[in-house]
Amino acid sequence: MDIASLAGVLLCLVMIVFGVISSASLSGVHEYLNFPSAIITFGGAIFSTMASVSLSDFIGGLKSFTLIFKAPALNTAEMIQKIIDLSNIARKEGLLSLEEAAADMEEPFLKKGILLIVDGTDPDLVRAIMETELASIEGRHKNRIGFWETLGSMGPAWGMIGTLIGLVHMLYQMQDVAALGPAMAVALITTLYGSVLANWICAPVAAKLKADNEGEMMMKEVMIEGLLSIQAGENPRVIEEKLKSFLAPGDRENPADTAGGEE
Secondary structure (H helix, E strand, C coil), X not given: CCHXXXXXXXXXXXXXXXXXXXHHCHHHHHHHXXXXXXXXHHHHHHHHHHHHCXXXXXXXXXXXXXXXXXXXXXXXXXXXXXXXXXXXXXXXXXXXXXXXXXCCCCCHHHHHHHHHHHCCCCHHHHHHHHHHHHHHHHHHHXXXXXXXXXXXXXXXXXXXXXXXHHHHHHXXXXXXXXXXXXXXXXXXXXXXXXXXXXXXXXXXXHHHHHXXXXXXXXXXXXXXXXXXXXXXXXXXXXXXXXXXXXXXXXXXXXXXXXXXXXX
């Protein structure tokens, strides 16, 4: 569970509720609740987003909301350690010994690369196959990110549509001066709903999915470079130094203390 994402979403809700209560008090909370405004804003944003993608992508986009609460199963430093361990095995027992190590691996991308190496696949072909799959994975991720970016842009737009609908009705009722204030308030609620949808939900979800995508892409690039280095017979210590270049300087302190140093 990613505590930061969960806490961020909940605390944003707390800020909204605090703002409403401090402005209108508990007795005035109902002033911020308007069913027609919610239907126009949220319904319009969701269905216009549905119109812009396929049904499967729409459903997948909605489901991807839960992904922001999942912590990465393996970080890049741990992956570097795993690859160095594999390089030690390959250096001592040969590339064919990696097939047994691959049987216990849960990471399908790494497992696929190991099996390609064990089968004696040409290094250039190994890189081409893995980079093709990497591009395919990133493409799927970008579809999910694009879904939330589209929904985020639709929210304020439909909020403005709802506001304009309310203003048209208000202008037709100009003769009733006492009703102008409440009518204007109701018209503006749709703008509020659109802004809340975009900035409380959509923008944070898209940003988190982007960050997760970048982290996963970097880790898979580490896998590719590491496996090709193992296939080339490079020394584990050299592989370690090569892969540590993917990490920030502060994270490079001995990610693989047990790496072999055989010459």
